Amino acid sequence: MESRDEPKIPKTERLLNLVAFLLRSRRSETFEEIRLQVNGYTDAVPLKVLERRFERDKQELRRLGVPIEYQPDAGGYTIPKQRYFLAPFELSAEDALLLRALVQMAEGGPLPAEEVQAAARKLAFDSQPSTDVAAQSGDEVIMLLPGHGGDEAFQAHFLELAEAVGARRRLKLRYAGQKSVQELEPWGLGFASGAWSLVGCCPPAEELQVFRIDRIDSLTGENDTGQFEVPEDFDIGPYLNRQSWELGDAAQQEVCIELQAPYAWHARETLGNSARFEELPDGGGRLRLAVRDLDAFMPWLLERLAHVRRIEPASLRRRVADALVRIEALYAEGKG
Numbered sequence: 001m002e003s004r005d006e007p008k009i010p011k012t013e014r015l016l017n018l019v020a021f022l023l024r025s026r027r028s029e030t031f032e033e034i035r036l037q038v039n040g041y042t043d044a045v046p047l048k049v050l051e052r053r054f055e056r057d058k059q060e061l062r063r064l065g066v067p068i069e070y071q072p073d074a075g076g077y078t079i080p081k082q083r084y085f086l087a088p089f090e091l092s093a094e095d096a097l098l099l100r101a102l103v104q105m106a107e108g109g110p111l112p113a114e115e116v117q118a119a120a121r122k123l124a125f126d127s128q129p130s131t132d133v134a135a136q137s138g139d140e141v142i143m144l145l146p147g148h149g150g151d152e153a154f155q156a157h158f159l160e161l162a163e164a165v166g167a168r169r170r171l172k173l174r175y176a177g178q179k180s181v182q183e184l185e186p187w188g189l190g191f192a193s194g195a196w197s198l199v200g201c202c203p204p205a206e207e208l209q210v211f212r213i214d215r216i217d218s219l220t221g222e223n224d225t226g227q228f229e230v231p232e233d234f235d236i237g238p239y240l241n242r243q244s245w246e247l248g249d250a251a252q253q254e255v256c257i258e259l260q261a262p263y264a265w266h267a268r269e270t271l272g273n274s275a276r277f278e279e280l281p282d283g284g285g286r287l288r289l290a291v292r293d294l295d296a297f298m299p300w301l302l303e304r305l306a307h308v309r310r311i312e313p314a315s316l317r318r319r320v321a322d323a324l325v326r327i328e329a330l331y332a333e334g335k336g
Helices: 011-024 031-037 047-063 093-108 113-122 152-167 263-274 294-303 314-335
Strands: 069-071 076-078 171-175 182-192 195-202 207-212 216-221 253-259 275-279 285-291 308-312
Touching: 011 031, 011 047, 031 047, 031 076, 152 182, 152 216, 182 207, 253 263, 263 275, 263 285, 285 294, 294 314, 308 314
Parallel strands: none
Antiparallel strands: 069 076, 171 182, 171 216, 182 195, 195 207, 253 285, 253 308, 275 285
């Protein structure tokens, strides 16, 4: 005879239903609410049976590491998202090289190739579904980076930069379209806003700059290792989440833009630390931005031009006026 304590759905499904319900909820949920809404506790058995089932499920989930908490004030249960989900992390240059070595070893060694390659894909630098980390034989490029799988120059530059970061070797690089060569100490590599970037310390001013790897035209490194030290408190994060106009080695200039409400607040939210914001009495806002690449900044400004009340400096106003003349000419040619 079937026990009345026997659930109508598999235990695994019931546990998943309970976890999904508590994660989805924005408040703590009482046992009564769980009993009425979670499939696996809604079957017609005595209340005591459901309570015992729920207690066993709580213990099982906690044993598996799911942080189910009871909130005495609300008399309900919750799963704190900050404790349930893994914190985001980034691979250092040394970790990236180790990952490459493991993938390469899996091709012909004792390690299970499929499992290692699956782990490599999960730990790939870019978390987008299109990311592919693949191994190739010999000393050829063994990692395909997001968005640059067929770009051999990018692959070569990235690998040389990664090795230079790990070995603390100074570099000389030249951006595409520029004649000057920049000497620098490569401190770190990172992926943000759809692009890989290098953060380096540039003498003689000892200024930290950010360089888009896909814009590097040539790259040479020195043979000696341990040529510099990276401060222990160095954090690459603040240097990566930058707008395209903040990158490059051109002289930095301050730009001031006044926007009408509510566009000023939207710009503030989207730009974050890339702009200093001053709220104006009428609800508008004044943005101050550090710009190195005016060509990269112009599309952002022109898109919001109808809501802009002030542009500084005067040289930027002239650039905007020239751009509008060219745009008008293009439309005129299209109509003709």
